[in-house]
Amino acid sequence: MTKTEIENTDLKLKLVSDFQKFEKSLNGKANSILNKIKIDAFDCFNRLGFPVKKLEEWKYTNINPVLKHDFKQSTQLAKHTLTKDFVGKYFLKDAVNLVFINGFFDESLSDKITDNDSCYSGSLAEATTKFGDFVEQHFSKYADFKSNSMTALNTAFSKDGAFIYLKKNSVNNIPVHILYISDAVNNVMLSQPRNLIVLEEGSSIKISEDYFTVGSNYNFTNAVTEIYCAQNSNLEHYKIQNDGDNSFHIGTTQVHQERDSKFSDTTVSWGGSIIRNNLNSVFNGTNTECHFYGLYLLDGKQHVDNHTLADHKMPNCFSNELYKGIIDGSATGVFNGKIMVHPDAQKTNAYQSNNNILLSDDATIYSKPQLEIFADDVKCSHGATSGQLSKEEMFYLRSRGISENDARILLLNAFASDVIDSVKIDALRIKLYHTLQLKLKS
Amino acid sequence: MVKEDDILEKVTSSDYKYGFYTDLEMDKAPKGLNKEIIELISSKKNEPEFLLEWRLKAYNIWLKMTEPNWPNVKYPPIDYNDIIYYAAPKTKKKLGSLDELDPAIKNTYDKLGIPLEEQLILAGVAVDAVLDSVSVATTYKEKLAELGIIFCSMSEAIVNHPQLIKKYLGAVVPQSDNYFAALNSAVFTDGSFVYIPKNVRCPMELSTYFRINAENTGQFERTLIIADEGSYVSYLEGCTAPMRDENQLHAAVVELIALKNAEIKYSTVQNWYPGDAEGKGGIYNFVTKRGICSGDNSKISWTQVETGSSITWKYPSVILKGDNSIGEFYSVALTNNFQQADTGTKMMHLGKNTKSRIVSKGISAGKSNNSYRGLVQVSKRADNARNFSQCDSLLMGDKCGAHTFPYFEIKNKSAIVEHEATTSKIGEDIMFYCNQRGISEEDAVALIVNGYAKEVLNQLPMEFAVEAQKLLAISLEGSVG
Numbered sequence: 001m002t003k004t005e006i007e008n009t010d011l012k013l014k015l016v017s018d019f020q021k022f023e024k025s026l027n028g029k030a031n032s033i034l035n036k037i038k039i040d041a042f043d044c045f046n047r048l049g050f051p052v053k054k055l056e057e058w059k060y061t062n063i064n065p066v067l068k069h070d071f072k073q074s075t076q077l078a079k080h081t082l083t084k085d086f087v088g089k090y091f092l093k094d095a096v097n098l099v100f101i102n103g104f105f106d107e108s109l110s111d112k113i114t115d116n117d118s119c120y121s122g123s124l125a126e127a128t129t130k131f132g133d134f135v136e137q138h139f140s141k142y143a144d145f146k147s148n149s150m151t152a153l154n155t156a157f158s159k160d161g162a163f164i165y166l167k168k169n170s171v172n173n174i175p176v177h178i179l180y181i182s183d184a185v186n187n188v189m190l191s192q193p194r195n196l197i198v199l200e201e202g203s204s205i206k207i208s209e210d211y212f213t214v215g216s217n218y219n220f221t222n223a224v225t226e227i228y229c230a231q232n233s234n235l236e237h238y239k240i241q242n243d244g245d246n247s248f249h250i251g252t253t254q255v256h257q258e259r260d261s262k263f264s265d266t267t268v269s270w271g272g273s274i275i276r277n278n279l280n281s282v283f284n285g286t287n288t289e290c291h292f293y294g295l296y297l298l299d300g301k302q303h304v305d306n307h308t309l310a311d312h313k314m315p316n317c318f319s320n321e322l323y324k325g326i327i328d329g330s331a332t333g334v335f336n337g338k339i340m341v342h343p344d345a346q347k348t349n350a351y352q353s354n355n356n357i358l359l360s361d362d363a364t365i366y367s368k369p370q371l372e373i374f375a376d377d378v379k380c381s382h383g384a385t386s387g388q389l390s391k392e393e394m395f396y397l398r399s400r401g402i403s404e405n406d407a408r409i410l411l412l413n414a415f416a417s418d419v420i421d422s423v424k425i426d427a428l429r430i431k432l433y434h435t436l437q438l439k440l441k442s
Numbered sequence: 443m444v445k446e447d448d449i450l451e452k453v454t455s456s457d458y459k460y461g462f463y464t465d466l467e468m469d470k471a472p473k474g475l476n477k478e479i480i481e482l483i484s485s486k487k488n489e490p491e492f493l494l495e496w497r498l499k500a501y502n503i504w505l506k507m508t509e510p511n512w513p514n515v516k517y518p519p520i521d522y523n524d525i526i527y528y529a530a531p532k533t534k535k536k537l538g539s540l541d542e543l544d545p546a547i548k549n550t551y552d553k554l555g556i557p558l559e560e561q562l563i564l565a566g567v568a569v570d571a572v573l574d575s576v577s578v579a580t581t582y583k584e585k586l587a588e589l590g591i592i593f594c595s596m597s598e599a600i601v602n603h604p605q606l607i608k609k610y611l612g613a614v615v616p617q618s619d620n621y622f623a624a625l626n627s628a629v630f631t632d633g634s635f636v637y638i639p640k641n642v643r644c645p646m647e648l649s650t651y652f653r654i655n656a657e658n659t660g661q662f663e664r665t666l667i668i669a670d671e672g673s674y675v676s677y678l679e680g681c682t683a684p685m686r687d688e689n690q691l692h693a694a695v696v697e698l699i700a701l702k703n704a705e706i707k708y709s710t711v712q713n714w715y716p717g718d719a720e721g722k723g724g725i726y727n728f729v730t731k732r733g734i735c736s737g738d739n740s741k742i743s744w745t746q747v748e749t750g751s752s753i754t755w756k757y758p759s760v761i762l763k764g765d766n767s768i769g770e771f772y773s774v775a776l777t778n779n780f781q782q783a784d785t786g787t788k789m790m791h792l793g794k795n796t797k798s799r800i801v802s803k804g805i806s807a808g809k810s811n812n813s814y815r816g817l818v819q820v821s822k823r824a825d826n827a828r829n830f831s832q833c834d835s836l837l838m839g840d841k842c843g844a845h846t847f848p849y850f851e852i853k854n855k856s857a858i859v860e861h862e863a864t865t866s867k868i869g870e871d872i873m874f875y876c877n878q879r880g881i882s883e884e885d886a887v888a889l890i891v892n893g894y895a896k897e898v899l900n901q902l903p904m905e906f907a908v909e910a911q912k913l914l915a916i917s918l919e920g921s922v923g
Contacts, residue, residue, distance in 0.1 A: 368849050379866050
């Protein structure tokens with residue numbers, strides 16, 4: 001047995017004992033629907049173990065460096081030193097800001113939760129006690145843990161996270177901004193937020209998930225977001241990752257779309273050490289539409305892996321995907337986009353594009369745009385490119401008296417804007433452009 | 443040019459055209475694979491000691507390996523001990539002229555349409571015809587010999603040019619490369635060997651036909667082409683096999699070596715028995731093809747038209763080691779009925795200013811599955827590497843599948859890599875246009891497919907291009923409507 005395998009087993013053993021403690025604390029409630037799911041999920045995790053590079057899905061991402069740290073699992077809202085003033089700086093104006101510290105809802109730091117006739121946005125823990133039947137209907141129904149060990153792990157230990165629910169035909173113009181703060185000041189923490197977003201018929205909302213780290217200890221976030229879009233609903237979902245240099249993030253966003261629904265996601269990753277994002281959308285009805293946008297801006301030794309799946313199960317659906325990467329230092333970008341068209345999904349239109357710019361000699365990109373098509377009346381295409389800044393464009397700008405650095409920033413800004421412009425929350429978009437400028441300047 | 447009547451006639455008699463069986467007295471080894479069989483093959487072919495050792499080393503490596511399961515193909519497990527690894531026609535005597543050829547073999551080639559007789563040979567084609575495992579006749583040899591070109595069977599090369607074999611055999615595809623390459627290295631019986639000396643431009647297309655003739659004999663060809671500095675060669679490989687119900691395994695290895703300023707062009711038309719309409723029978727074609735541009739400014743170009751075999755599993759690759767070297771891959775893969783194809787290429791950019799181009803056209807019909815799997819790798823030192831890949835898939839019918847698995851591993855910032863892929867069916871407007879002008883549905887499909895594949899077919903030498911066009915039309919028969 002190699003050294004890493006032993007270490008790998010160590011964290012796993014710790015999680016096994018954590019789970020045994022949890023099972024004991026159930027006090028006869030082990031038969032409830034949610035707890036049964038959790039026990040099943042842990043069995044799955046126990047069987048599958050942490051993902052290894054041998055698996056095709058993890059070919060380019062090695063998570064062994066993550067597993068060698070002695071993570072302590074966050075099991076409740078722990079004491080912290082964050083003040084409302086400090087957190088307020090990260091708030092979005094004209095939005096409902098919800099704050100989660102290491103995966104647990106902090107009411108004192110958040111805006112007032114919304115709980116009215118048309119919409120509920122608050123914490124999953126509270127929602128489970130308030131209307132457990134509803135949560136049971138949706139919890140773990142979309143994110144499959146049988147084949148994904150990290151989702152299984154999250155499901156087994158899931159306690160809290162964001163819960164957003166829109167009732168039939170409610171149109172919510174106030175976005176929800178969820179802040180996930182990893183408190184790495186004193187502890188080496190593993191947080192596992194579990195989010196559930198349910199949009200009933202004809203409803204619409206914009207939601208942004210914002211991940212960042214306070215403190216410089218190692219921290220590991222294993223997040224799962226389940227999204228259910230009923231017919232005619234419209235969800236704009238954003239995920240911003242701006243964690244610290246010692247942060248690891250594995251996140252799965254699993255979307256289930258009914259007919260005529262529209263889903264759009266923008267994932268921006270520019271902070272964190274090892275990041276893995278899974279974004280899967282399953283089309284369960286005809287005429288659904290989905291857009292995936294992604295931007296990764298990497299430097300140093302960062303490693304960002306984006307896996308997406310547009311699962312066309314029904315005819316007449318549309319999916320479009322654009323992922324862009326700027327890679328500097330000795331960073332590594334991984335893109336794996338999959339379009340799956342099932343035998344009945346005729347008249348499918350699916351497009352996918354992945355563009356990369358490498359800025360340094362040590363930067364690496366692994367790109368795998370993948371099409372699996374079992375229906376004939378489809379239009380599918382994908383493209384992937386890798387290159388550097390165009391010499392002609394640089395010359396054009398330089399000849400007009402723009403310094404090399406400014407020209408570079410201008411061009412990269414334009415390159416990234418295709419993705420950032422897909423963000424429809426104005427305050428968030430401005431914030432992203434601002435961060436982009438700062439990142440490019442450094 | 444293909445006459446329309448010609449196509450029509452072939453389309454209407456769509457059964458596998460080349461399905462006949464030559465009754466030759468065979469010299470067979472017993473079934474099974476073990477050390478003794480390998481020793482038997484080696485001694486039958488009067489091989490030098492080093493080669494036997496090389497084979498046994500491969501066999502030992504093979505024993506430790508497991509069959510790969512990552513290709514997107516499904517087939518029942520192969521019993522490697524149920525295969526005859528050596529079969530040769532008993533006419534072992536070397537032939538002086540074509541008249542001495544066994545009339546039965548000659549007749550076989552005539553049926554296949556191979557122009558073996560010198561006077562009938564299409565201008566400039568030398569045929570090294572391989573029937574099962576032993577090369578039986580070689581033409582144009584003298585003319586090539588004048589230029590110092592060695593074009594012979596692998597067995598002859600082993601006996602006559604051991605120093606070249608020792609130096610280059612396994613240089614591109616080592617015994618341990620993969621499961622089927624290891625198997626091939628252990629039991630290969632024959633194949634072609636080409637050596638083009640320095641600064642010689644081979645004056646004609648070199649060509650060889652493989653046939654799997656005897657029942658239950660897997661064919662394990664080994665082809666080695668070496669183009670020395672400044673030379674050029676164009677090599678053609680065409681395959682037909684008679685109709686057999688039992689699945690037959692074909693695990694060949696092709697190695698190309700292009701030294702400084704050399705160029706190799708390798709074209710294949712593969713039309714082995716694809717199995718019947720129910721997916722019964724057919725050839726398993728598990729081939730390892732790889733070339734190395736080892737010197738500066740060298741070039742290797744693969745062109746393939748894949749219409750046969752029940753399962754195709756091959757990735758002609760190029761290692762671009764020399765600076766300014768060029769790799770090209772042009773492919774048309776057509777699958778019908780229950781055929782499965784998992785094919786593509788690997789372009790490994792190691793040298794500076796290396797270029798590669800991939801054009802892959804997949805056509806799936808019936809209940810077949812067609813996958814493109816390609817890797818473009820740019821290493822850290824490959825400054826200014828350039829790659830362009832295009833892989834299109836055409837779907838006919840709602841039971842077939844088309845899949846694309848492109849991999850890119852880019853480690854150099856100055857590399858420019860572009861990939862694009864599309865999947866669609868034949869547009870109704872295009873079909874309407876053809877129908878309106880009195881072109882039947884079937885002919886229209888043949889026409890459109892030929893147009894779609896033209897970019898690749900244009901890369902083929904003339905006589906192959908004609909054959910390939912016919913093949914596409916025949917293979918698609920029955921897939922429309």
